[in-house]
Amino acid sequence: MDQTIYLITLVATVLILAAAFSSLIAFRYGAPLLLLFLGIGLMAGQDGFGLVFDNAPLAYFVGSLALAVILFDSGFSTPVSMFRQAASPALTLATFGVIITTLIFGTATYYLTDFNWLESFLLGACVSSTDAAAVFFLLRAGNLTLRDRVRSTLEVESGTNDPIAIFLTLTLVHIISIGNIPETSAVLTDIVVGFLRSMGVGIIAGFIGGHLIVRLINELKLDTGLLPIFALALSLLLFAATGTIGGSGFLAVYIAGLVAGNTSLRGSKSLERFQAGMSWLAQIIMFLVLGLYATPSQFVAILPVALVLGVFLIFIARPIAVSLSLVPFRFSRTENAFLSFVGLRGSVSILLALTPVINGLENGPDIFNIAFIVVLVSLIVQGWSIGPLARRLSLLVPPRSGPLEKVELELPGSAHHELLTYTVVPGSPVTRGERIPRWARPSLVVRDGKSMKLNEYGRLIAGDRVYIFVHDRYPRLLDRLFASPAEVDPEDEDFFGTFTIDPNKPAAILEQIYGIELRPEHRDLTIAALMRRKLEGFVEYGDRLPLQSIELIVRDVDENGEITALGLSVDPPAPPPSVPVYVSLNEALDRLRIWINAKRQSRG
Template sequence: MIEITSSNIMLVVAVMLMMSVFVGKAGSRFGMPALLLFLGVGMVAGVDGFGLHFDSAASAQFVGMIALSIILFTGGLETRFSDIRPVLFPGITLATVGVLLTTGLTGTFIYYVFHWLVPEYSFGWAESMLIAAIMSSTDSASVFSIFDSAKLGLKQKLRPTLELESGSNDPMAYLLVIILIGIIEGNGHHDTGAQLLLGSSATLAVQLLFGAAGGLCLGYATVWIVNRLRVDNEFLYPVMVISCVFFTFTLTEIIGGNSYLAVYIAGLVVGNKRLAVRRTIVTFFGGFTWLVQIIMFLTLGLLVNPHELLHVVVPGIALGIFIMLVARPVAVFLSLLPFRQYTFKGRVYISWVGLRGAVPIIFATYAVVSPGVEESSFIFNIVFFITILSLLLQGTTVNSMARWLGLSEPVKESAFQGIDISDDIAATTSELEITSDMLADGSTLKEIGLPSDTLAVMVRRDDRYIVPKGDTRLYMGDVLLLVSNDKCI
């Protein structure tokens, strides 16, 4: 067994990171989710493989907390509010009602089925609901990374719906986990069921309200600070943003709000406002997010002992299949009943892309470190097993399922692809699509004489109009004219 010490930690980290990159590159050729492979590298390097010993659930929880704050912030940073505005209410409904329904259905299955499937683990209602709550949210790291790697376009605004759901449903699952652990530990065991329900509902409302408010306020504060920083070294700007992310996470927790919701909303605010050196900040966070994701999955992979997973194969497969084929679809279809913009196939696809990943494993560590939760080792192992099952079955079929359902479409590339745009120009430039019904003069597409898919970009410089090419540099003062479907604006 190899102990990780101060003298060998840099070598261990270097080898594992290098292995992760090579394994991830090889796996992408076969459509394997990179994060699943990172998890596998950690398992191979652990006590059942190369012999690295790591058994601190508290440390893994801390690493996961930092990584998730960066992942959620980056997810918000790279999301255009114009994309999620049409799916705002469906996404929020999936992130709240969907999580509650998934927890209720899964918890009921665990309570009744585990009594005869694994009699030695006959959980009560609270323990059953705790396991269900741990696995109730979809994983933002998995969803974001798979969509970014796939370069897949989706109809019916399915991609922003799924990204919004995965980025905002962690708070609900986290609150359920904390509340249920408190009930199991005996906090308020003299209360009636009605009092417990009222207290839990109040806690949930306060956490969501303060989390959203904290994210909005501190997101705008981050924009204000970055735009007024005025330093010559542009690489100090991302450092300032990181400090603002951690400040947002911590301060929101202090005031009683949900920190995960706060950093995601802060990312949305920062990503949709004019920001100094935006390109540097976005590029930095893109790479930094991959780094923390790799470290998080390696850490979680080291934490598990693969031979212990053999004891949870049967209940793990039964529970995993139930979540994928029953609990998740039922929760999605019921949650989306009021929203008519999704077809039956669209709802099926949303149901299928309910990926489990690092978040359920991190939430399972809360049960491990809690002294009042019995059989916490079994809970951790079954959550880990279902995560692997989900990434194997669902993560590898994200693209093929979209094509099979007829929901895939070509990815629309930016009109500014290959053009060298300065940071100040890029921060104020936007792309618009204009249709005939938006024309003030009432002219039609045919009258204008342009094809329906016309998209042109023009720049006014020195009172002359030019069409930018790959080597065109844009400066402040240039005026961009967009032609999309209809006519020059």
């Protein structure tokens, strides 16, 4: 018995370490990390090194707990400003987008397989949600700085669409399991009522649970080392309790994380670090378990149809769902194309595909195997092409600053304040003489191992360690002073234009100097106000506004979103090429309108 314990521990730790080391490969070569985790599980499994793991209920249980941990961390690390910025389009994608994907993919499944309609839609529900971890690891590994609006929409969508897919999957599994399918109207009524109850209870429980977590952590005088464990246990308690009363536990923990992460919380920095580590561990364990459970030898029979369905999901189902969902929102053609393509499927799809197996559905194993292959196709096709597509669509912006060496510490009794420790890096603004604001004067500077007072250190030099006690609203402003110079790709050197221009100057000077024509009501506006009006009120770093022979580019914005620096190009680059597969509904209607007008003119 003792030897068995040691053997199981040895195998488990070796697999986890192998998965952790594989992240180095992923960062170096930009490979989808989830694909590597699954690959390690497959190699260690029955058709690889011979480890037999066929306990579907246990795999689902482990995966569900891991997903709850991941979703709590996802909410905890999402700034409320990002959520507000992207809430409407992201939540539309997370609800209507998931439902549309399920219907379109399910219809294709029905005509390509021997599944009945309900089983086809069940497979569609399993693969209808995107995987946030896979998407954002690739963005980090590829050093891709996406436009804020696109990145925020992707992140919020990925964090909120899992509960909808889970609800649809469990509902369809239940209907198929009972065998006695009621009338269509009764089915739709039950689904709608069940959906509203599950989501409603999940939302309410999430808000209440999030505030309770914050209050308990702030009121109870627990040891600092216990706080992260206490918060994790409370989030899992909320997950279980919400599910017990019929709500969506996954939605509840995401909202609780969002509430806790955007509230003044004792020990928030240590909580962030602990949550990040637990989220990584949860992902590794979940992916390894799902990879171990799969049996590649069973893929052969269904491989052709699964490959076709994987390609159909990437190039047809997801783009249609995104285009229809984003009709009310003014995303550009290139943004729509990128959002359509970056819909990587991952662990949640495989986890949901276990439910037909657990419930003993006749075609459960085939549903699981097809879903597994669809995920592999998504990771291989989309995973390696996110960077090139983002560059092709001109959705990348040069980073504002380079790497930063910084440590954040919370001090007892210092509400809303924290101690920041910066290591001065070569080339940073402070080494070039940039002044540190008066409200952030260093409390201590350590140079060559010696402590120096405020009036002793003179100009900061590379290698200095600077300690600053500051209000928690200001760290982002200081980061720019201590960051290294950004390494701008040669292709991006002209990104912000050849000239600078004062955003507070009247727009009429553009007419006088560059000969462009403005509407009378636009001449009295400032250039910044003109850009805001043209861009419909929302302006962000990297925004571009073509105006006939010139182009204005936002070089920087302040904390309130006001333009503080503008660039101007007198030779604007050609617009990014279109991606024929991904044409938004608005673009398709515009093309149809142009074609109809051309036909009318030719007849006239």
